[in-house]
Amino acid sequence: MTQFITLAGFHTDSLIVTQFTRAYAKDHMLAYVNLVQRAEEKFHVETLTHQKWSGAELIDTMLATITGGLASTSAMGQGNTEAQFKAVATKRKTEEQFSVLLD
Structure with a gap:
């Protein structure tokens, strides 16, 4: 069985x-x-929303604790992949966003 899974x-x-x-x-x-x-x-x-698998929330919490909430960066901040999926209804189609690059 192991060989099949590996293959x-x-x-x-x-x-x-x-x-x-x-x-x-x-x-x-x-x-x-x-x-x-x-x-x-x-x-x-x-793994579509990979941030939760990478430990990003834990690191952000630790960073916020250490800096007293004054950190200027965070993995789970605005604009990350997970937030983008939550806001998908308000965004243009992906093809429209990339059309400038593909032309």
């Missing part, structure tokens, strides 16, 4: 990396949005 993991990693790099060469960050973020959202993949 399957190796090939699935290779497949998505190949697909992504080819699409990225053509579409730049739009390839990331289309191949990764939208698929993660569609299939409810927990």
